[in-house]
Amino acid sequence: MSPLEILREFQDHEDLVVRLAKLEIDSTRLTEYESFLTEEIKEAVAKEPGVLTMYAVQDQTKPHHVTIMEIYANDSAYQAHLNTPHFLKYKNGTREMVNSLELIDLDPIVFGVRDN
Amino acid sequence: MSPLEILREFQDHEDLVVRLAKLEIDSTRLTEYESFLTEEIKEAVAKEPGVLTMYAVQDQTKPHHVTIMEIYANDSAYQAHLNTPHFLKYKNGTREMVNSLELIDLDPIVFGVRDN
Numbered sequence: 001m002s003p004l005e006i007l008r009e010f011q012d013h014e015d016l017v018v019r020l021a022k023l024e025i026d027s028t029r030l031t032e033y034e035s036f037l038t039e040e041i042k043e044a045v046a047k048e049p050g051v052l053t054m055y056a057v058q059d060q061t062k063p064h065h066v067t068i069m070e071i072y073a074n075d076s077a078y079q080a081h082l083n084t085p086h087f088l089k090y091k092n093g094t095r096e097m098v099n100s101l102e103l104i105d106l107d108p109i110v111f112g113v114r115d116n
Numbered sequence: 117m118s119p120l121e122i123l124r125e126f127q128d129h130e131d132l133v134v135r136l137a138k139l140e141i142d143s144t145r146l147t148e149y150e151s152f153l154t155e156e157i158k159e160a161v162a163k164e165p166g167v168l169t170m171y172a173v174q175d176q177t178k179p180h181h182v183t184i185m186e187i188y189a190n191d192s193a194y195q196a197h198l199n200t201p202h203f204l205k206y207k208n209g210t211r212e213m214v215n216s217l218e219l220i221d222l223d224p225i226v227f228g229v230r231d232n
Contacts, residue, residue, distance in 0.1 A: 003230040004120075018173055020183065034225050041228035054228035055171075055185060057134055060221040067136065067222070069171060069185055105176040106183070109150050112157035112170035114119040 003052040007071065007111040015074035016052075018106040020067060027064040029097040036097075037066075040090035048084065050077020119168040123187065123227040131190035132168075134222040136183060143180040145213040152213075153182075156206035164200065166193020 006013050025033045037056055044051045050073040059065040072078040081087055122129050141149045153172055160167045166189040175181040188194040197203055 045228035057222040106173035112161035
């Protein structure tokens, strides 16, 4: 079953872990932070079957306010993610750039994604 | 080009409109609100080529705090969306249930979505 099918039929996948990470980044190091984040997310969705989506965005008026919507297949996929080399590289590499981090656990209401 | 290809290659699609809608819903009418929202989102991604994704979620600890991440192909797709029958039905039908609404305009950093 593809990630998109899982998202659309989330009612049948009670184990999904959905989370919003809200970060405030040191503005003077934002470009550097974005480079770490981009590499980490690309590796995660390429290598980890349990990482379904990671949407990383920044406020237009406050670009150092970064939000990431993360969807994992289940909690063990999330726990495994925390121990991957790419996550640890990101976490350790950006530690000094992140001024604050808030994690919000979410439940899906509906995931709408176009087919084509 | 599929919506997922557009998301992955967002650098080539400068017109993308990405937005976070943060709503506080009257808790006593949350189920009713969710039903309007689900219908609206399913119709939008099914009928509007310019509506790429709409991820609607609620805080686990405060389920009446609803967040929707919306991605449109461009501003005219977004403007067209505002005049569709399904959006107007949602907007008019839920007016009394929405205590507050904040719209945050975003820029993508990276959209990670698994293929399979």
